[in-house]
Amino acid sequence: MSNSGVVVPLNSKISCDKCGVKQSCLGRDLCACEPARLGEIKGPPRLYRRGDHLFRVGDSFESLYVIRSGAIKTYLISEDGAEQIIGFYGPGETIGFGAIANGQYRCNATALDTSSICKVSFEAVSRLCDRSPDTLRELIRGISAETVRLAEMILLLGKKTADQRVASFLLSQSGHQHERGYSATALTLSMSRTDIGRYLGLTVETVSRVLTRFQAQGALTKDRKQIRIRNLKTLRRIAGESGGDAFIEPTGRATLAS
Amino acid sequence: MSNSGVVVPLNSKISCDKCGVKQSCLGRDLCACEPARLGEIKGPPRLYRRGDHLFRVGDSFESLYVIRSGAIKTYLISEDGAEQIIGFYGPGETIGFGAIANGQYRCNATALDTSSICKVSFEAVSRLCDRSPDTLRELIRGISAETVRLAEMILLLGKKTADQRVASFLLSQSGHQHERGYSATALTLSMSRTDIGRYLGLTVETVSRVLTRFQAQGALTKDRKQIRIRNLKTLRRIAGESGGDAFIEPTGRATLAS
DNA sequence: CGACAGATTGAGAGACCTCAACCAGAGTGG
DNA sequence: CCACTCTGGTTGAGGTCTCTCAATCTGTCG
Numbered sequence: 001m002s003n004s005g006v007v008v009p010l011n012s013k014i015s016c017d018k019c020g021v022k023q024s025c026l027g028r029d030l031c032a033c034e035p036a037r038l039g040e041i042k043g044p045p046r047l048y049r050r051g052d053h054l055f056r057v058g059d060s061f062e063s064l065y066v067i068r069s070g071a072i073k074t075y076l077i078s079e080d081g082a083e084q085i086i087g088f089y090g091p092g093e094t095i096g097f098g099a100i101a102n103g104q105y106r107c108n109a110t111a112l113d114t115s116s117i118c119k120v121s122f123e124a125v126s127r128l129c130d131r132s133p134d135t136l137r138e139l140i141r142g143i144s145a146e147t148v149r150l151a152e153m154i155l156l157l158g159k160k161t162a163d164q165r166v167a168s169f170l171l172s173q174s175g176h177q178h179e180r181g182y183s184a185t186a187l188t189l190s191m192s193r194t195d196i197g198r199y200l201g202l203t204v205e206t207v208s209r210v211l212t213r214f215q216a217q218g219a220l221t222k223d224r225k226q227i228r229i230r231n232l233k234t235l236r237r238i239a240g241e242s243g244g245d246a247f248i249e250p251t252g253r254a255t256l257a258s
Numbered sequence: 259m260s261n262s263g264v265v266v267p268l269n270s271k272i273s274c275d276k277c278g279v280k281q282s283c284l285g286r287d288l289c290a291c292e293p294a295r296l297g298e299i300k301g302p303p304r305l306y307r308r309g310d311h312l313f314r315v316g317d318s319f320e321s322l323y324v325i326r327s328g329a330i331k332t333y334l335i336s337e338d339g340a341e342q343i344i345g346f347y348g349p350g351e352t353i354g355f356g357a358i359a360n361g362q363y364r365c366n367a368t369a370l371d372t373s374s375i376c377k378v379s380f381e382a383v384s385r386l387c388d389r390s391p392d393t394l395r396e397l398i399r400g401i402s403a404e405t406v407r408l409a410e411m412i413l414l415l416g417k418k419t420a421d422q423r424v425a426s427f428l429l430s431q432s433g434h435q436h437e438r439g440y441s442a443t444a445l446t447l448s449m450s451r452t453d454i455g456r457y458l459g460l461t462v463e464t465v466s467r468v469l470t471r472f473q474a475q476g477a478l479t480k481d482r483k484q485i486r487i488r489n490l491k492t493l494r495r496i497a498g499e500s501g502g503d504a505f506i507e508p509t510g511r512a513t514l515a516s
Numbered sequence: 517c518g519a520c521a522g523a524t525t526g527a528g529a530g531a532c533c534t535c536a537a538c539c540a541g542a543g544t545g546g
Numbered sequence: 547c548c549a550c551t552c553t554g555g556t557t558g559a560g561g562t563c564t565c566t567c568a569a570t571c572t573g574t575c576g
């Protein structure tokens with residue numbers, strides 16, 4: 001796109017050097033290798049507002065998107081109009097991998113919050129890969145990791161109860177926030193209850209009820225999008241993760257410590 | 259299938275030239291580029307019997323596996339021991355992508371039938387990628403396509419009814435068989451009802467009941483693993499695919515033609 | 517303040533699961 | 547050849563987890 005920075009209050013001259021997510025950005029070496037053509041291969045971070053779309057199913061594929069800040073969801077729409085969220089993504093993560101295969105984006109991507117996103121030309125990344133094995137390895141590892149995440153999502157949707165799904169989701173959020181240097185127990189969710197449901201294959205009401213029950217059981221406290229985990233071990237046990245003194249009643253629903 | 263007509267005693271000298279799936283095999287150019295080291299980078303096809311494992315979760319990653327013939331399933335085991343099948347794979351398909359990210363296989367893979375499989379050293383493929391952009395593109399496209407398939411699976415598990423799941427599954431099988439030059443309506447399933455259930459997030463009983471109902475409705479006839487699709491359009495409508503004169507009752511279950 | 521979207525809570529319904537019995541075909545061994 | 551076993555598939559009855567429908571509540575925004 002343009003380097004002129006009209007749309008965006010962000011400084012178009014922001015250097016990749018100082019970017020907070022550069023260590024996980026596929027474009028980082030592009031800056032070093034082809035600084036003169038930077039504008040061509042990797043636009044300046046653009047700002048998306050809540051609800052803005054990065055791309056939609058069927059859009060022709062040009063770029064991967066690297067998230068500098070904010071939160072993005074990707075989703076599919078079923079024939080009868082229902083929305084299934086495929087993933088929530090945050091700073092440092094890259095989206096758009098599915099489009100590589102056939103030149104079209106295969107899901108929709110929209111901002112959950114105001115987000116700063118770098119568009120990275122896939123053509124440029126490909127070129128870079130020819131010379132930089134590191135970049136190539138990073139790209140392939142990124143897509144590979146995504147397949148693992150999706151497979152685990154399939155396990156969750158295919159086999160887990162509502163309690164397990166919500167607990168797993170919270171633990172996952174906790175992990176991500178922790179990785180990014182935030183508290184592992186004081187979560188600030190960027191998505192609505194509705195979106196949590198659309199992600200976990202549950203209705204809003206079920207999500208709400210489960211959270212309420214978790215709160216009643218002392219596993220967490222909640223206030224809108226602020227979730228404070230009070231008992232990580234309990235959540236782990238409910239989620240069915242090992243390491244949480246896992247104990248699942250043979251008959252079904254996970255039980256809390258008596 | 260086999261070039262020589264003999265199923266078992268595979269000749270280690272089998273040439274990639276004559277391989278039936280060479281057009282979709284990542285290793286195909288390895289033969290041409292490094293024929294002298296072929297045995298090192300790409301073993302001869304090995305035969306796996308029903309139930310044999312190609313790899314398990316946690317095994318250290320060395321190779322991708324290209325299916326020459328037969329059928330493979332990949333699966334995960336949940337904390338409480340339930341098996342969720344992630345995918346069924348047939349001739350020409352490559353598995354093991356998830357292991358690239360962190361050097362360990364992240365799912366289990368086992369043969370559903372006697373299968374002929376080529377192990378392709380990932381290290382060798384990587385090396386080849388440095389010189390062959392085509393191979394690289396193929397590798398990346400393969401993984402990318404897998405993320406798309408997994409995302410669609412998530413949509414199925416998160417949003418679809420048992421009827422829709424089974425219908426989608428049958429249509430998918432139909433498509434694959436058709437691609438491979440077989441009938442699109444006379445299906446020979448390589449997996450058990452139990453495995454279909456483990457794939458679709460349903461119990462065996464539900465799968466069985468749905469198939470029985472489809473048969474009663476004239477959409478198909480079944481005999482063990484032989485499924486003959488009698489009305490493709492009806493199946494498409496049930497699956498909720500466009501192009502099948504889609505009509506879904508607002509309240510829920512898809513209806514058949516009256 | 518009124519309108520509105522998001523979240524919560526309740527009551528009832530339904531799709532799928534669980535438990536259980538029964539059946540069919542493929543081996544196995546006497 | 548015929549029990550016998552065993553695995554996989556089908557069918558039935560009943561239970562329940564989650565959904566649907568609906569009402570209420572809360573914080574936000576104009």
